[in-house]
Amino acid sequence: MTSPSNPSAGSPQGEIGTAWSTPPGGPRRPSPRDSRVTGGVAFAGVLMLCGGVLAVLQGIAALAGDDVYARVGSYVYELSLTGWGCVHLVLGLLAAVTGAGLLKDAAWARLTGILLASLSLVAQFLFLPYQPLWSVVVMAIDVFVIWALASRQEGLG
Numbered sequence: 001m002t003s004p005s006n007p008s009a010g011s012p013q014g015e016i017g018t019a020w021s022t023p024p025g026g027p028r029r030p031s032p033r034d035s036r037v038t039g040g041v042a043f044a045g046v047l048m049l050c051g052g053v054l055a056v057l058q059g060i061a062a063l064a065g066d067d068v069y070a071r072v073g074s075y076v077y078e079l080s081l082t083g084w085g086c087v088h089l090v091l092g093l094l095a096a097v098t099g100a101g102l103l104k105d106a107a108w109a110r111l112t113g114i115l116l117a118s119l120s121l122v123a124q125f126l127f128l129p130y131q132p133l134w135s136v137v138v139m140a141i142d143v144f145v146i147w148a149l150a151s152r153q154e155g156l157g
Contacts, residue, residue, distance in 0.1 A: 040148035048099030055092025059085045077126045117145040
């Protein structure tokens with residue numbers, strides 16, 4: 001029973017000034033599992049998923065015909081558009097799967113994401129003569145993905 005001098009003693013509401021949902025001893029800090037896929041990692045996962053789908057479309061466009069991309073004259077890292085189409089198609093499929101894995105917090109996805117974003121960065125650099133603006137934008141996104149996945153700290157919370 002509650003006493004007149006302390007009406008909150010023994011009541012289920014807790015002390016005055018605390019919320020009903022606050023557990024005894026104060027609020028709990030979130031466990032590392034509760035806050036795993038947030039912030040930069042979640043954004044990196046979304047970027048990889050969307051970038052992978054766009055790379056697949058870029059690969060299909062390169063495979064579809066030479067009329068989509070302009071022919072480049074002499075280029076040191078010359079590869080046929082069919083070859084570039086295959087490279088973008090494979091990297092795009094792998095990136096989309098890895099992005100989905102990042103969003104599901106799969107253990108393998110973080111290191112794989114760093115590796116695939118690095119490969120995509122190199123591939124886009126080599127693809128610069130065909131689509132310069134697009135390649136620079138994708139390279140910037142790849143750098144952000146690498147940074148977000150490499151700087152994530154384990155065990156916070």
